[in-house]
Amino acid sequence: MKTLAVRLRDARLGTTLLLVLLVLIWSIPTIGLLITSFRSKDSANASGWWEAIINPFGQEWTLDAFEVVVTRDNMFGSFINTLVVAVPSTVLPLMIAAFAAYAFTFMEFKGREYYFAAIVALMVVPLQAALIPVIRALRAIKEATGISLIGDFPGAWLVHSAFALPLAIYILRNYMMTLPMPLIEAARIDGASWFQIFWRLVIPMSVPALASFAIFQFLWVWNDYLIAFIFVDSKPVLTYRLLRLLGQYGDGWQNVAAASFISLIVPLILFFSLQRYFVRGLTAGSVK
Amino acid sequence: MITDVLFGATSIVVGIAVSYAVYWILDRLVGLTSDRVQKRIRAFAYLLPAAVLLIAVLFVPLIQTFVFSFMNSNGRKWVGFENYVDLFTDEGFLGILLNNFLWIAFVPAATVGFGLLIASLTNQVGPTREKVFKSLIFMPMSISFISAATIWSFIYVNVPPGRPEIGLLNALVIAFGGEPQPWMLVSEFRLNSFLLMIIIVWLQTGFAMVLISAAIKAVPEETLEAARVDGASRLQVFWRIVLPQIWGSVMAVFVTVIIMVMKIFDIVLAMTGGAFETSVLGFQFYQEYFLNSEVGKASAIVVVLTLLIVPLMWLQIRTVRHQEALR
Numbered sequence: 323m324k325t326l327a328v329r330l331r332d333a334r335l336g337t338t339l340l341l342v343l344l345v346l347i348w349s350i351p352t353i354g355l356l357i358t359s360f361r362s363k364d365s366a367n368a369s370g371w372w373e374a375i376i377n378p379f380g381q382e383w384t385l386d387a388f389e390v391v392v393t394r395d396n397m398f399g400s401f402i403n404t405l406v407v408a409v410p411s412t413v414l415p416l417m418i419a420a421f422a423a424y425a426f427t428f429m430e431f432k433g434r435e436y437y438f439a440a441i442v443a444l445m446v447v448p449l450q451a452a453l454i455p456v457i458r459a460l461r462a463i464k465e466a467t468g469i470s471l472i473g474d475f476p477g478a479w480l481v482h483s484a485f486a487l488p489l490a491i492y493i494l495r496n497y498m499m500t501l502p503m504p505l506i507e508a509a510r511i512d513g514a515s516w517f518q519i520f521w522r523l524v525i526p527m528s529v530p531a532l533a534s535f536a537i538f539q540f541l542w543v544w545n546d547y548l549i550a551f552i553f554v555d556s557k558p559v560l561t562y563r564l565l566r567l568l569g570q571y572g573d574g575w576q577n578v579a580a581a582s583f584i585s586l587i588v589p590l591i592l593f594f595s596l597q598r599y600f601v602r603g604l605t606a607g608s609v610k
Numbered sequence: 611m612i613t614d615v616l617f618g619a620t621s622i623v624v625g626i627a628v629s630y631a632v633y634w635i636l637d638r639l640v641g642l643t644s645d646r647v648q649k650r651i652r653a654f655a656y657l658l659p660a661a662v663l664l665i666a667v668l669f670v671p672l673i674q675t676f677v678f679s680f681m682n683s684n685g686r687k688w689v690g691f692e693n694y695v696d697l698f699t700d701e702g703f704l705g706i707l708l709n710n711f712l713w714i715a716f717v718p719a720a721t722v723g724f725g726l727l728i729a730s731l732t733n734q735v736g737p738t739r740e741k742v743f744k745s746l747i748f749m750p751m752s753i754s755f756i757s758a759a760t761i762w763s764f765i766y767v768n769v770p771p772g773r774p775e776i777g778l779l780n781a782l783v784i785a786f787g788g789e790p791q792p793w794m795l796v797s798e799f800r801l802n803s804f805l806l807m808i809i810i811v812w813l814q815t816g817f818a819m820v821l822i823s824a825a826i827k828a829v830p831e832e833t834l835e836a837a838r839v840d841g842a843s844r845l846q847v848f849w850r851i852v853l854p855q856i857w858g859s860v861m862a863v864f865v866t867v868i869i870m871v872m873k874i875f876d877i878v879l880a881m882t883g884g885a886f887e888t889s890v891l892g893f894q895f896y897q898e899y900f901l902n903s904e905v906g907k908a909s910a911i912v913v914v915l916t917l918l919i920v921p922l923m924w925l926q927i928r929t930v931r932h933q934e935a936l937r
Contacts, residue, residue, distance in 0.1 A: 334735050341731050341739070345746045348812065352750070354764045354778065370776045371764065399614050406618035410625040417629060422660040429653035437657070444668055446923035448873055450895050451916045454678060454909060455671035458685070475621055484667035487660055516652055517637045545754030547876050548896070561756040565880055568760055575764065575776070582760040589752035597745065600752070601820050 359387055359579035366576040387580035395563060395577075397584050404559040404585075406475055407550060408543040411482035412536050418483065419490030420532070424520050426491070427498040428506055438495070445488040449548075456481060457552060477553035482546075486539050497531035498524065530599070537596060538603035541589055560585040632659060678909035685905040693910035706889050709803055713874060713890060716804065718867040720811045722860060725818025730848060732819075733826050744823070748816030755813075759880030762809045766881075768792040797887040806881055806888060810871065818863045825859035826852060862929045869922050872915065891915045 357371040362382035365374065374381045391397045425431070426438055460472035471477040501524065509519050525532070543549075547561040555562075560581075567581050593600055636655040640648055682689050697703045728747055732740040750758065767777035768790060775781045780790035794802050829852055837851045853860075875892035882888040884897055891911060899908035 337731050337734050338739060341728070341735065341743050344728060344731075345743050348747050348750070348815075350778070351761045351765060351812065355761045358764060367776065368774050370774075370778060370781050372778065372781070402614045402618045406621050409622050413626050414629050417626075417633070418660050418663065421633060421656040425653040425656040429656075431650070431653040434653075441664070442927060444664060445927065446920050447668060447672055448912075448916055448919050450873070450892065450912045451675050452668050452671035453675075454899060454905060454912075455674035456667055459671075476625070479625060480663070481667060484663040487664055488668075491660065515637075515641075516656075517634075541752060545757075547754070547756055547879070561754055561876075564756050564760060568756075568763065568880060571763070571767075575767070578760050578763070582757045585757055586753060589754075590749070593749060593752040594745075601748065 355579050355582055358576055359583045360384065361576050362386060363574040363576055366574060366579075387574070387576035388584070391567070391577055391581045391584065395567060395581065397560070397563060397581055400558050400560045400563045401584065403554065403557040404544060404550075404561075406557075407478045407482075407554060407559055408540055410475075410479045411486075411543040412540040414479055415483040415486035415490050415539060416532060416536055419487055419494050419535075420525065420528070421520070422487075422491045423494035423498050424524055426495045427501075428503075428524075429516075438491075441488050441491050445492060449485050452485075453548075453552070460553075472553055473556045475554060475557065478549055481549055481553055482539075482543050486542075490535055490539070493535055494528065494531055497528055501527050530602075533596075533599045534603035536603070537592060537600050541592065544588060629659075675909045675912055678905055679913045681906045681909075683904045683906055685909075689906060693906045694914075696907065697910055697914070702889075703894070705887055706891060706894050709800065709888065709890050710872065712800055712803060713807060713810075713871045714868055717807050717810050717814070717871045718864050720807075721814045721818050721867050722822075722864050724811065724815040725822050725863065726860065728815065729819045729823035729826055730852070733823065744816075744819065747819055750813045751816045753813065755876035756880050758809055758813055759877055762812075763881070766793045766805060768794075794882050794888075795886050800887065802882065802886055803888050806877055809877055809881075810874065814867055814870065818867065821859055821863050822856060825856035829855045858929070862926070865922055865926050865929065869919060869926065872919055872922075891918075 354371045357374050358366055360383050361371070361374060362384045363386070365382050422441075426434060457472065460477055464470050464472055471480065506519060506523060509523055514522070545561065547565065550559040550562055558566075564578075564581050564585055567578050571578055633656070636658065637652075640652050640655045643651070678685050679693055680688060680690060728743070732743050735743070753761070764776075765778040768780060769776055775784060775790065777790075777793075779793060784790060793805055796802050833851050833855070834847060837847045842850065873892050874890055875896060878884055878888055878890055878893040879896065884893045889897065891914065895908050895911045895915065898904040898911060902908075
């Protein structure tokens with residue numbers, strides 16, 4: 323039987339206490355935001371949010387700020403816009419990259435290694451380096467044909483997809499290399515077409531890599547400001563709206579907090595429900 | 611509201627359906643040819659959409675940006691190296707480079723330092739506590755830079771004199787007998803820039819922690835046991851046994867954070883709008899193109915940024931590959 327002293331040592335109280343302190347420091351900023359979003363304008367201006375913890379009954383607690391940002395600033399509309407930007411901007415590059423990775427992994431063709439090396443090389447390009455010509459080209463297309471790829475969703479899908487491709491192809495090919503080749507050959511011999519093998523075998527077997535990348539890409543797009551600001555200015559997304567609100571903090575910090583909270587809901591749900599894929603995806607995507 | 615949702619749902623379905631149809635049609639077209647031709651062209655059919663996007667949206671624009679950097683403000687007339695000469699003789703721009711340098715000097719080291727500390731501490735407290743602590747530290751990684759800016763505004767905010775203090779930093783300063791400051795305006799010693807850097811350290815430490823923690827767990831138990839048998843203290847085990855074995859991962863994280871920091875943009879935009887000497891390359895590009903309509907200058911800035919990033923990215927991809935080869 324363990325003595326009390328041994329148990330105490332195994333409990334690592336000192337280390338735990340230090341960690342609790344660090345975690346508390348790390349959480350303070352977010353806690354401040356959450357608390358402020360439920361305060362009234364008068365309370366938010368009259369005292370710091372930490373005083374609301376010390377004296378919770380001397381406060382007005384209200385959902386007013388949420389009502390204001392949803393009705394006046396149309397945060398709900400922005401929420402939908404963000405979703406409409408983010409879902410195709412995740413699914414499209416995944417599909418395009420999966421097909422490319424499939425060809426690179428399982429098909430023989432001339433120059434395969436060189437094409438793949440070229441894609442890896444494109445991973446080093448920062449997004450800003452291609453932005454100006456793309457904007458000009460899309461504007462020129464709009465003037466010449468009237469098709470407005472810029473200022474609306476498809477422009478953002480196009481740009482997000484293209485910029486996600488090098489990394490997505492790289493990650494998916496690396497994953498597909500680990501899939502059992504004999505299984506695919508057996509399916510070929512049984513008369514399955516390449517198209518069928520892709521959808522029925524390779525995609526289901528690649529789910530872990532697809533999920534990790536999907537989560538990384540979805541969050542990247544959800545949290546993006548620059549591309550949304552340039553390419554979907556007619557349909558403001560959450561980050562865009564939030565930045566405008568931050569500029570008008572005069573009419574109350576509680577509004578900024580509530581809006582920020584709304585933009586955080588989806589990332590936080592994803593984070594707590596899919597933590598394993600989430601961590602893997604973000605670490606794999608870190609080269610972006 | 612309903613129309614927003616319907617329109618959104620339709621856009622998503624149509625967008626995805628069209629893309630699927632492209633592949634289906636490509637596959638059918640290939641299927642029309644003879645077996646021998648199919649064998650040769652099918653791979654290219656599957657690569658075609660990716661290739662078109664990469665060439666049209668990434669590769670060609672990259673070349674064009676390079677060309678634009680030698681042109682005037684509307685991208686119509688050649689000006690030779692004028693943009694570059696202007697940049698590197700402009701004191702403002704040199705200040706921006708200094709800021710970027712400070713960001714690189716501070717953020718990666720601090721991020722990796724905290725990540726290392728938390729990873730090695732959480733490694734000692736058992737799985738349940740480890741999981742809870744790690745989640746809470748990693749959580750900010752899911753937050754956008756703009757949201758992070760709003761969150762930290764509640765800490766850095768400064769109220770006009772006479773109003774109740776609602777900024778945490780100023781409240782702390784007052785509690786210790788100091789004077790409240792408009793923090794974002796204080797450019798002495800680039801203090802405002804350092805306050806922005808703290809936000810990024812807060813955001814990125816979780817990332818460093820996760821990677822370093824995985825590396826620590828991969829350290830073979832025998833090496834630790836041998837050191838303990840020889841009477842090494844916990845600190846000695848960490849410095850002499852663990853750290854050398856995880857050094858590769860630590861460096862990989864370090865380089866990753868440098869790359870991230872070089873491209874920093876949103877946080878500066880949201881917190882200071884680049885004023886009060888807080889601008890950085892990523893922000894200055896935005897400023898020159900979107901606010902000053904200086905195509906040539908903006909392109910030159912991006913070329914400088916790209917040239918600084920490319921060697922780091924190379925290094926990064928090579929380390930990542932190297933680590934994959936080891937696995």
